[in-house]
């Protein structure tokens with residue numbers, strides 16, 4: 001079992017931790033998951049410390065090793081937007097980091113070089129993450145679609161956005 005962190009993995013503030021059984025809907029092979037209550041601004045979160053994903057060879061802790069301060073701030077702000085506790089496992093963390101990076105690139109390409117990529121809008125659709133962006137020109141959302149989303153779905157969504 002990994003050691004439990006003394007500080008919030010997203011913001012570094014003090015954190016209260018407890019190993020707890022996972023919710024029924026989360027498969028963990030009966031291992032416990034970490035319940036964290038951040039004393040900073042992140043709120044509470046559940047972390048599957050030893051969770052693996054077939055396509056992601058890193059654990060949550062390993063994924064968080066190489067992130068920037070902007071990416072950590074994105075995770076912190078996103079977590080504070082969730083309505084309920086969500087479980088951070090490698091797939092989810094990878095998707096959130098990809099969304100932050102894609103939204104940052106998209107903001108630059110739209111000409112919003114001073115854009116602040118805030119966080120997710122709080123939805124739980126990790127294939128298609130809605131990212132909130134603030135720029136001098138105003139507030140925007142950028143929807144980051146997963147690579148597995150089929151072309152016709154993307155075209156349909158673009159059609160409705162323009163309707």
Ligand SMILES: [Zn+2]
Pocket residue numbers: 008009010011012013038039040041042043076
């Ligand atoms: Zn925190």
